[in-house]
Amino acid sequence: MSLLVVGTVAFDAIETPFGKTDKILGGAATYISLAASYFTKNINLVSVVGEDFPAANIEMLQKHNVNTDGLQVLKGQKTFFWAGKYHNDMNTRDTITTELNVLETFNPVVPEAYQDCEFLMLGNLMPKVQQQVLSQLKSRPKLIVLDTMNFWMDIAMPELMETLKQIDVLTINDSEARQLSGEYSLVKAAQKILAMGPKYLIIKKGEHGALLFNKEQVFFAPALPLEDVFDPTGAGDSFAGGFIGYIAATKDISFENMKRAIIFGSATASFCVEKFGTENLVGLTQEEVDARVQEFVDLVQFDIALV
Numbered sequence: 412m413s414l415l416v417v418g419t420v421a422f423d424a425i426e427t428p429f430g431k432t433d434k435i436l437g438g439a440a441t442y443i444s445l446a447a448s449y450f451t452k453n454i455n456l457v458s459v460v461g462e463d464f465p466a467a468n469i470e471m472l473q474k475h476n477v478n479t480d481g482l483q484v485l486k487g488q489k490t491f492f493w494a495g496k497y498h499n500d501m502n503t504r505d506t507i508t509t510e511l512n513v514l515e516t517f518n519p520v521v522p523e524a525y526q527d528c529e530f531l532m533l534g535n536l537m538p539k540v541q542q543q544v545l546s547q548l549k550s551r552p553k554l555i556v557l558d559t560m561n562f563w564m565d566i567a568m569p570e571l572m573e574t575l576k577q578i579d580v581l582t583i584n585d586s587e588a589r590q591l592s593g594e595y596s597l598v599k600a601a602q603k604i605l606a607m608g609p610k611y612l613i614i615k616k617g618e619h620g621a622l623l624f625n626k627e628q629v630f631f632a633p634a635l636p637l638e639d640v641f642d643p644t645g646a647g648d649s650f651a652g653g654f655i656g657y658i659a660a661t662k663d664i665s666f667e668n669m670k671r672a673i674i675f676g677s678a679t680a681s682f683c684v685e686k687f688g689t690e691n692l693v694g695l696t697q698e699e700v701d702a703r704v705q706e707f708v709d710l711v712q713f714d715i716a717l718v
């Protein structure tokens with residue numbers, strides 16, 4: 412039984428108030444897989460890269476227990492490239508370039524050995540491709556989580572709406588929740604989005620934490636107040652990876668366990684933003700992850716005696 416991760420494996424060029432990178436390793440599925448690898452050892456990746464993608468990056472993923480049999484390497488083609496620039500508040504960014512390259516004709520193939528997947532993380536990708544993966548699975552996973560972004564809402568809303576009908580958990584940020592629902596209030600937005608299909612909605616609010624909704628309940632998890640945030644790229648994906656990785660490890664899809672999973676997701680996201688790109692996510696120890704989760708527990712634990 413395993414976790415199937417679908418999403419981009421990319422080159423990113425990032426500019427923040429603290430510095431600038433040239434093309435470095437990025438992509439939603441990269442961050443998700445690395446983050447999930449701290450919780451579960453059986454990760455299967457479906458994605459695509461071009462001939463320009465270094466073999467060392469694939470080996471690094473394999474060292475994190477990521478099975479790359481479903482990673483297509485297309486001869487004579489270029490890897491997906493994204494460039495972004497963060498504003499001074501580090502909570503908002505502009506996309507400077509999105510070069511789809513190999514994604515333009517991406518035809519995902521789920522290898523036979525991946526068919527036993529119990530948990531599915533559909534990382535940020537064109538909704539049509541997310542749907543193609545769903546349609547190749549012979550049995551429905553126990554939990555399907557989907558992440559998407561404004562880019563796909565702008566250019567592929569009808570396909571996204573179709574995909575939303577087939578999933579269990581949607582993760583988006585606050586401005587995307589407002590765009591998708593047409594509501595400013597996140598509580599109203601959540602109710603509208605839950606009516607579109609997902610049973611659970613996670614709204615990420617950057618340094619202001621995350622909200623988990625179902626139709627009856629809501630839970631809030633803070634983000635860890637960090638001294639230095641160098642690069643928020645991949646925070647949402649690391650959050651999703653920690654979340655689904657913990658669910659896959661515990662095999663418990665109750666609302667109560669999702670609350671715990673959100674804390675693990677927030678912990679992995681907090682590591683991600685401390686350095687550029689995937690740098691911090693490649694070499695964490697179990698002790699560091701455990702200590703970080705404990706910081707979250709200490710941050711929100713308090714006793715109140717109501718009289």
Ligand code: AMP
Pocket residue numbers: 419421422423437438439493509535536537560562563643644645646647648649
């Ligand atoms: P996040 O900061 O969590 O939103 O994720 C950033 C990652 O998403 C980067 O590593 C990019 O390569 C990837 N990315 C950016 N734009 C897209 C897109 N339109 N579709 C899929 N992945 C994207």
